[in-house]
Amino acid sequence: MMPAVVARDLSRTYELDGVSVPALRGVSLEVAAGDYVALVGPSGSGKSTLMHLLGGLDRPTAGELLIGGRDVNRLDPAAMATLRNETIGFVFQAFHLLPRTTAVDNVALPLVYRGGIRAAERRRRATAMLARVGLGHRLDHRPNQLSGGEQQRVAIARALVTDPVVLLADEPTGNLDTATGQSVLTLLEEINAERGVALIMVTHDLEVAARARRRITMRDGVIV
Amino acid sequence: MRFVEAWRVALTALRANRLRSGLTMLGVIIGVAAVVVLVAIGTGTKNEVEEQVEGLGSNLLVVVPGRVDFGAAPTASRLQLSDVDAVTRIVGDRSRVAVTVTSGETVRAFSKSTFTSVLGVLDTTPNVFVRQVGRGTYFNKSDVDTQRRVAVLGASVARALFGDRDPVGQQANIAGVRFRVVGVFAPLGQSLGVDRDNEVHIPVTTAHRLFATNRIDAIAVKAPDRTSIDALATRIVAELSKRHPETEFSAVTQEQILGVLGDILGVLTGVLAAIAGISLLVGGVGVSNIMLVSVRERTREIGLRKAVGARPRDIGVQFLLEAVLLTSLGGTLGMAIGVGSALLVAAVSPVPAAITWWSLVLAFGVSAAVGIVFGVVPAQRAGRLDPVVALRSE
Ligand SMILES: Nc1ncnc2c1ncn2[C@@H]1O[C@H](COP(=O)(O)OP(=O)(O)O)[C@@H](O)[C@H]1O
Ligand SMILES: [Mg+2]
Numbered sequence: 349m350m351p352a353v354v355a356r357d358l359s360r361t362y363e364l365d366g367v368s369v370p371a372l373r374g375v376s377l378e379v380a381a382g383d384y385v386a387l388v389g390p391s392g393s394g395k396s397t398l399m400h401l402l403g404g405l406d407r408p409t410a411g412e413l414l415i416g417g418r419d420v421n422r423l424d425p426a427a428m429a430t431l432r433n434e435t436i437g438f439v440f441q442a443f444h445l446l447p448r449t450t451a452v453d454n455v456a457l458p459l460v461y462r463g464g465i466r467a468a469e470r471r472r473r474a475t476a477m478l479a480r481v482g483l484g485h486r487l488d489h490r491p492n493q494l495s496g497g498e499q500q501r502v503a504i505a506r507a508l509v510t511d512p513v514v515l516l517a518d519e520p521t522g523n524l525d526t527a528t529g530q531s532v533l534t535l536l537e538e539i540n541a542e543r544g545v546a547l548i549m550v551t552h553d554l555e556v557a558a559r560a561r562r563r564i565t566m567r568d569g570v571i572v
Numbered sequence: 573m574r575f576v577e578a579w580r581v582a583l584t585a586l587r588a589n590r591l592r593s594g595l596t597m598l599g600v601i602i603g604v605a606a607v608v609v610l611v612a613i614g615t616g617t618k619n620e621v622e623e624q625v626e627g628l629g630s631n632l633l634v635v636v637p638g639r640v641d642f643g644a645a646p647t648a649s650r651l652q653l654s655d656v657d658a659v660t661r662i663v664g665d666r667s668r669v670a671v672t673v674t675s676g677e678t679v680r681a682f683s684k685s686t687f688t689s690v691l692g693v694l695d696t697t698p699n700v701f702v703r704q705v706g707r708g709t710y711f712n713k714s715d716v717d718t719q720r721r722v723a724v725l726g727a728s729v730a731r732a733l734f735g736d737r738d739p740v741g742q743q744a745n746i747a748g749v750r751f752r753v754v755g756v757f758a759p760l761g762q763s764l765g766v767d768r769d770n771e772v773h774i775p776v777t778t779a780h781r782l783f784a785t786n787r788i789d790a791i792a793v794k795a796p797d798r799t800s801i802d803a804l805a806t807r808i809v810a811e812l813s814k815r816h817p818e819t820e821f822s823a824v825t826q827e828q829i830l831g832v833l834g835d836i837l838g839v840l841t842g843v844l845a846a847i848a849g850i851s852l853l854v855g856g857v858g859v860s861n862i863m864l865v866s867v868r869e870r871t872r873e874i875g876l877r878k879a880v881g882a883r884p885r886d887i888g889v890q891f892l893l894e895a896v897l898l899t900s901l902g903g904t905l906g907m908a909i910g911v912g913s914a915l916l917v918a919a920v921s922p923v924p925a926a927i928t929w930w931s932l933v934l935a936f937g938v939s940a941a942v943g944i945v946f947g948v949v950p951a952q953r954a955g956r957l958d959p960v961v962a963l964r965s966e
């Protein structure tokens with residue numbers, strides 16, 4: 349089976365006021381389909397930078413990156429958008445739900461940008477996904493009517509509604525209390541197991557890291 | 573599907589910021605309304621003036637001493653009745669030749685008096701110009717030949733002096749001399765705020781004695797048909813120049829007058845439209861401004877939409893639609909307000925206004941175009957936002 353992501357000698361250097369900040373310095377890794385990878389390392393070690401690259405949100409300064417078999421260096425911005433839409437699900441620490449928009453509409457948003465799916469079908473799929481994350485009774489609630497844990501579940505449903513190859517979660521429990529965080533982690537692990545979607549998660553929780561099938565540790569922009 | 577979403581998002585965004593959207597639209601509303609009203613007034617004025625010139629009669633030719641040049645000082649006339657006879661010989665038909673000598677005089681009847689233009693004219697005047705006598709009759713050739721003191725009053729003069737009484741057969745005193753009223757003109761009404769019924773016609777011979785002059789201000793000829801106007805004009809000017817070698821004469825045709833007036837009023841309309849267009853432009857700049865603010869405010873939303881698969885174009889279209897929606901909504905409202913104001917102006921003031929479909933199409937098209945032009949930059953900026961940077965913004 350084709351690996352979900354392949355990275356070879358990736359580097360990413362930020363230019364900040366004329367100063368070069370090398371956030372990634374030659375990272376190579378391969379994540380198999382359905383794999384479960386925990387990404388750990390101290391703050392500032394480049395975890396988020398790597399996640400953004402793997403999620404097609406950013407481009408490497410140098411190196412080769414294949415996401416779902418597609419070479420991101422050859423994709424224009426529109427094709428990158430399509431790649432994100434079809435291949436990747438991203439769960440952010442800050443949830444990033446659209447305000448003033450219901451849970452079901454938030455979840456259906458990626459399907460809108462996929463195109464060619466009728467509104468009724470989008471709603472059906474979003475509803476099913478919300479039911480899966482335990483929010484079948486919160487369809488028409490807006491983010492400000494939901495708890496933090498519920499908001500993150502909506503975000504997870506949104507990441508999964510397009511049936512992605514890779515699910516990227518950057519400190520998904522960082523804004524949640526321990527108990528709520530645990531249930532969100534459990535949900536992510538269940539989904540990884542039952543759907544065969546590769547899960548790459550940044551975490552500081554060593555117990556979680558121990559549960560993952562693989563653990564990747566970063567320091568100063570390289571894998572150690 | 574994506575396009576429908578873009579519409580939905582644009583509408584939602586406008587509704588979410590009702591006050592801001594309204595104020596932004598105001599600039600466009602005012603601009604479009606101004607274009608519609610000013611073009612309507614310009615067009616209305618042009619129509620009215622043209623109607624009047626055409627209403628004078630057809631195939632008219634007016635000969636005056638001096639050069640017809642806007643801004644040139646009027647030349648003292650040396651034309652006399654003998655010149656009129658010469659012109660009549662060229663035309664070959666006395667009933668086609670009219671003359672005027674004009675003076676402002678006070679006219680009295682009973683205890684009333686009014687100041688008006690007194691025109692010394694020939695009995696042929698109603699034939700040459702379109703002028704209808706409402707009551708009584710016009711004077712005839714023998715009145716002219718014998719310098720009879722008879723007068724035909726304009727409707728306003730008749731009303732001012734006689735009120736509801738019938739003036740025909742009554743006495744009127746013009747510049748201290750007694751006249752008998754033989755007729756009253758049918759009313760012509762106002763045009764451009766000028767009362768066209770405020771005049772009195774008397775025989776030109778009588779006028780010469782009354783005004784103590786023998787000059788003729790202008791000679792008007794009604795050509796038998798359109799094609800003979802120019803040849804007639806040339807011959808008349810040549811004859812008059814021979815008789816008065818020291819004076820220059822000009823013949824003006826109705827078509828020339830229409831052409832000159834049309835040009836002037838066309839330029840006027842254009843200038844008005846351009847002034848209004850500037851306010852529309854200012855409105856457009858306002859739209860651009862607000863769209864940039866909107867993009868900045870919604871940077872995180874843009875980042876998220878991009879993260880889940882919105883292409884640069886999807887985001888650009890969304891913001892462009894928002895701008896176009898703003899301006900075309902403003903344009904529609906502005907059009908309604910403009911049409912309403914133009915009708916109001918025409919109804920309650922002497923200023924004429926004519927709504928033309930092209931000004932509406934133009935105003936709406938321009939406002940939609942303003943939305944596109946001034947929406948493009950903010951939309952492009954939104955479309956090009958880096959998703960990572962956008963998501964991090966607060
Ligand atoms: N947009 C940016 N511009 C400049 N420097 C950045 C930017 N994003 C991250 N960095 C720097 O890159 C390094 C890695 O950051 P990051 O990937 O966020 O680390 P982590 O997620 O592991 O905490 C840090 O030194 C950080 O300051
Ligand atoms: Mg981080």
